[in-house]
Amino acid sequence: MFESAEIGHTMDRKAYKNAEPALREALLQAQFKLLEAGHRAVVVLINGVDGAGKGETANLFNEWMDPRHIRTEAFAARPGDQADNGRPAMWRFWQVLPPKGHVGILFGNWYTDPIVQHAMEPDKKGRFQARLEEIRAFERMLTDEGVILLKLWFHMSRDGVRNRLKALEKDPKTAWRVTPADWERLEHYSAFVQSSSKALRKTSTGDAPWLVIDGSDPAYRSITAGQHLLAALQLGTQPAADAPTSHHAAPQAPPPLDGRSLLDSFDYHRTLVRKDYRDQLELLQGRLNGLLRAPELKKRSLVLVFEGMDAAGKGSTIRRITQAMDARHYRVVPVAAPNEAERAQPYLWRFWRYLPRWQHTIIFDRSWYGRVLVERVEGFCSESAWIRAYDEINAFEEQQTEAGALVVKFWLAITPEEQLKRFEARQATPHKLYKITPDDWRNRDKWPLYARAVDDMIDRTSTDIAPWHIVASDCKLWSRVEVLRLLCERLEAAVQHRA
Amino acid sequence: MFESAEIGHTMDRKAYKNAEPALREALLQAQFKLLEAGHRAVVVLINGVDGAGKGETANLFNEWMDPRHIRTEAFAARPGDQADNGRPAMWRFWQVLPPKGHVGILFGNWYTDPIVQHAMEPDKKGRFQARLEEIRAFERMLTDEGVILLKLWFHMSRDGVRNRLKALEKDPKTAWRVTPADWERLEHYSAFVQSSSKALRKTSTGDAPWLVIDGSDPAYRSITAGQHLLAALQLGTQPAADAPTSHHAAPQAPPPLDGRSLLDSFDYHRTLVRKDYRDQLELLQGRLNGLLRAPELKKRSLVLVFEGMDAAGKGSTIRRITQAMDARHYRVVPVAAPNEAERAQPYLWRFWRYLPRWQHTIIFDRSWYGRVLVERVEGFCSESAWIRAYDEINAFEEQQTEAGALVVKFWLAITPEEQLKRFEARQATPHKLYKITPDDWRNRDKWPLYARAVDDMIDRTSTDIAPWHIVASDCKLWSRVEVLRLLCERLEAAVQHRA
Numbered sequence: 002m003f004e005s006a007e008i009g010h011t012m013d014r015k016a017y018k019n020a021e022p023a024l025r026e027a028l029l030q031a032q033f034k035l036l037e038a039g040h041r042a043v044v045v046l047i048n049g050v051d052g053a054g055k056g057e058t059a060n061l062f063n064e065w066m067d068p069r070h071i072r073t074e075a076f077a078a079r080p081g082d083q084a085d086n087g088r089p090a091m092w093r094f095w096q097v098l099p100p101k102g103h104v105g106i107l108f109g110n111w112y113t114d115p116i117v118q119h120a121m122e123p124d125k126k127g128r129f130q131a132r133l134e135e136i137r138a139f140e141r142m143l144t145d146e147g148v149i150l151l152k153l154w155f156h157m158s159r160d161g162v163r164n165r166l167k168a169l170e171k172d173p174k175t176a177w178r179v180t181p182a183d184w185e186r187l188e189h190y191s192a193f194v195q196s197s198s199k200a201l202r203k204t205s206t207g208d209a210p211w212l213v214i215d216g217s218d219p220a221y222r223s224i225t226a227g228q229h230l231l232a233a234l235q236l237g238t239q240p241a242a243d244a245p246t247s248h249h250a251a252p253q254a255p256p257p258l259d260g261r262s263l264l265d266s267f268d269y270h271r272t273l274v275r276k277d278y279r280d281q282l283e284l285l286q287g288r289l290n291g292l293l294r295a296p297e298l299k300k301r302s303l304v305l306v307f308e309g310m311d312a313a314g315k316g317s318t319i320r321r322i323t324q325a326m327d328a329r330h331y332r333v334v335p336v337a338a339p340n341e342a343e344r345a346q347p348y349l350w351r352f353w354r355y356l357p358r359w360q361h362t363i364i365f366d367r368s369w370y371g372r373v374l375v376e377r378v379e380g381f382c383s384e385s386a387w388i389r390a391y392d393e394i395n396a397f398e399e400q401q402t403e404a405g406a407l408v409v410k411f412w413l414a415i416t417p418e419e420q421l422k423r424f425e426a427r428q429a430t431p432h433k434l435y436k437i438t439p440d441d442w443r444n445r446d447k448w449p450l451y452a453r454a455v456d457d458m459i460d461r462t463s464t465d466i467a468p469w470h471i472v473a474s475d476c477k478l479w480s481r482v483e484v485l486r487l488l489c490e491r492l493e494a495a496v497q498h499r500a
Numbered sequence: 501m502f503e504s505a506e507i508g509h510t511m512d513r514k515a516y517k518n519a520e521p522a523l524r525e526a527l528l529q530a531q532f533k534l535l536e537a538g539h540r541a542v543v544v545l546i547n548g549v550d551g552a553g554k555g556e557t558a559n560l561f562n563e564w565m566d567p568r569h570i571r572t573e574a575f576a577a578r579p580g581d582q583a584d585n586g587r588p589a590m591w592r593f594w595q596v597l598p599p600k601g602h603v604g605i606l607f608g609n610w611y612t613d614p615i616v617q618h619a620m621e622p623d624k625k626g627r628f629q630a631r632l633e634e635i636r637a638f639e640r641m642l643t644d645e646g647v648i649l650l651k652l653w654f655h656m657s658r659d660g661v662r663n664r665l666k667a668l669e670k671d672p673k674t675a676w677r678v679t680p681a682d683w684e685r686l687e688h689y690s691a692f693v694q695s696s697s698k699a700l701r702k703t704s705t706g707d708a709p710w711l712v713i714d715g716s717d718p719a720y721r722s723i724t725a726g727q728h729l730l731a732a733l734q735l736g737t738q739p740a741a742d743a744p745t746s747h748h749a750a751p752q753a754p755p756p757l758d759g760r761s762l763l764d765s766f767d768y769h770r771t772l773v774r775k776d777y778r779d780q781l782e783l784l785q786g787r788l789n790g791l792l793r794a795p796e797l798k799k800r801s802l803v804l805v806f807e808g809m810d811a812a813g814k815g816s817t818i819r820r821i822t823q824a825m826d827a828r829h830y831r832v833v834p835v836a837a838p839n840e841a842e843r844a845q846p847y848l849w850r851f852w853r854y855l856p857r858w859q860h861t862i863i864f865d866r867s868w869y870g871r872v873l874v875e876r877v878e879g880f881c882s883e884s885a886w887i888r889a890y891d892e893i894n895a896f897e898e899q900q901t902e903a904g905a906l907v908v909k910f911w912l913a914i915t916p917e918e919q920l921k922r923f924e925a926r927q928a929t930p931h932k933l934y935k936i937t938p939d940d941w942r943n944r945d946k947w948p949l950y951a952r953a954v955d956d957m958i959d960r961t962s963t964d965i966a967p968w969h970i971v972a973s974d975c976k977l978w979s980r981v982e983v984l985r986l987l988c989e990r991l992e993a994a995v996q997h998r999a
Contacts, residue, residue, distance in 0.1 A: 022929070026930040029931055029934055056827050060819060063819075063832075068832065068834055068865075073832075075826075075828040174779060174783055177786030178789075283673035286676075287673065287675070290677075320559060320562075328558065328574035328607065328608075329575065329576045333562075333572075337568055341840075366567075431521065431524075432521055432525040432564075435532070435566060
């Protein structure tokens, strides 16, 4: 992997002085074009051997370009699985993705922990493999979303590192740059390089290859890295071609022969009278309240997803849940069309932001499933985007679950007849009028298309870790109680699993 | 304070049923107008006795209006001074201020901790007083910035609370709503009410008075709170009148009789040759690096502010500092004109966001001083806005300091002649061309106005906790070394202070 980066590439001072001004000018121009076009973001990963010029290169990039449009981030090692209060490992990287038109420079990024851990514990091959797979999927999603990933690896031989440290130590003015940790890392050099080599091999994909740079000569290293960056910026000024649907993709399944859908075949005749409702509601709210305080769930969080046709009763059901919760521990996120900042990011970005810490609950009133529902049906995204979304969503929910979240998803199922009744009632009540728009009527006309999308969604995303609960909701009272009951059961199962 | 809220206000069920629909409709309309106008934000504080309907009212507001444009936040008690990793106490409230056009509902807000602490430790009167003063200043700033503050206090007598808890406990369906903590709080009822009464008295200002609501009858309470909210929303649809300059304000001081300014009278003839520069730079960087790792500064953060005329060398000086830092522990924030999200918030909001945690450094390349420099000179804000900014800035820096930040401010002083040389050099160098714009030449023409603004700024904001360091910068080499030296001295003083 690193052979060609150990042959001692150099560039003489004069050549550097000649090359640098033109490169700077080209970088600046490309950066402004990238910003002006606003099509794509450029994410630069800076990794490699300590002392091979990682920090210097990041500083140089900031010096060469306009730093106002660059976000440079460095992350400390994540102390075990306890960091970020129970958010998934990738959470902190999602927080710093640059918006379209901007450049993000990340060091101490998603490769650092897996590589270092594997170097320390080379026996845990399965874990290493799994984390690299997760990274591949994440980077695949980024490039599919149009992000340009520039992955720079700065290399230096073991002798090179040793000589550098000795030279720095000898000069009293630079001796402070060498710490005991540097010498200790040198001891682990070969384990680190072996682990790195495997990581690079497994994650050098066609869309996001690793570029290995010989770090021993600053002039050579700087100009080489700058040229890679320039190419990435120039690529970024063009709109991202819509990722084609893979030609290996299975053909879309045709509609079922008998024309029936999952939602058609569902029993909608569940009802509850008000007196029973009141009794059961209070009891279930009490049960929920107690469960949320169970010591077994101290390192868990709760992610609730509510989906359903317009007027299915999502909002009023959510209120019956929050009545049993401590206001300091939950947040309701109503999801509408993405705003400008959200459109400048990969699709899932706006949901990642809200992932709760341990002992907290987030309730999504509509969710990331918009991608395979409204965006699919209305053509708000490309076909390839919603087809790959099922995978991305499953991976997203898996990461949440692994970090301790309990993901509970409800589809509130109503019949077209009941929806019509509710639309008409809304139009007759002044303070409910705002809830009904021409869009709602238009969506209603597309009921069969939505029903089809719901079938696919449930087939493809009802997983063992995050199953869908389909709840008959023509009777609001029955629906609310049923949702509470299902939620309590999921929490109880989680308590017993821990106990 | 609470007498009139203990007379047992009620509203019968029928009157409620009559009043509610019209109120809801009016609230919705007012909410949409507020959003459409986008002039002002409405912040609703919900405080009061536990059990008097705080949570229910917040839920009701969310049910009555469109929850997509409401941000509801509840805060847990702040565990001592260790929370938020060393950010000032107000930091977490700044994070959730609603943008213009939106409604924020905050409970467990900035009143909660001071009131509860004072109830527990009534002897520490000075601390209580100081925190209330801080709140007054903060709310004053909010209302000056056009935010509408609706402060609702829900009251209930001690007997009322006791009867409510007993009734809930008696019914097995609602018994879960009562916890041992509720009974414990009842024991401290009178201490809490005394502390609250004092807080309300001290913070009921003309612009942001407290409204006390009898919480014992849900119908009465809800309609009353709703009417207060309606009035606030309706007020918010009008543009905020620019806060008038107080008629008590001292007249602006005339320019000094001899026409000289602080910057005129400064010695610019400091220089350094490159060899000395190299030696001193390395040594100072080493000293800085060591200081930043001093155990005495474990609970401190570092806030660096760089200001200066265009081309004073801010960027290149900052790079000499960051070269000595660990990339995981600092961030450079270049400050330009505010973006849309920033314009929708009080002026200082965008700076509060960046305040660093302990052991971290934030470096502002331009800063909140823009208010009293470019915004004052160019007329980007009203006169009253920059006149009150000095106070707001001093309070801001004081809060940072109290939370453990070391605030170090540099003015890089260059002469007009040196600036001209640098402008011309920039225009002759392709990769520096982007750094010079027509604005820069225009600003240069206003040099005397800027010099005057700098004089006022330094006179009014060079405080004992956050003094300005004016550094002669016509010689870049001398300037960089001097900045590093001053920074090291400030850090050393902080170390000795702790040791």
